[in-house]
Amino acid sequence: MMEIALPLPLTIGAITGAIIILKVFFTLWRVLEKWLHPEKFVGPTDTLEFTFQRLKGKKAAITLKNGEQLQNCEYQSTHLFGDGNYAVANILHFEFITADKRRIFLSNADILKIETDADR
DSSP states (O other), X not given: OHHHHSHHHHHHXXXXXXXXXXXXXXXXXXXXXXXXXXXXXXXXXXXEEEOOTTTTTOEEEEEETTSOEEEEEEEEEEEEEESSTTOSSEEEEEEEEOTTSOEEEEETTTEEEEEEOTTO
């Protein structure tokens, strides 16, 4: 009976050991690669940043869901935060500069509406 039960734990141990060895190898490879070629790893951050062209540089009046109003804020950009490489839920943060020159970030969950002048 023992000779039947022995191959299963040995097989599971061998597979687990191989996975651990590969993980260690590729982790060390990545460290070595970063050390040898740091320019390959300098690039954009994980946070996606973009702008809504019709809002860029405009003054906006922002109404928040709690009823508060922010007047005369200048739109800068929008930041997209996902919950991983294959994001299921994304959160937008709008970047504004207030009239008193403070930089604020507002979540799309907090904003009820953004108003701008139509002629500008």
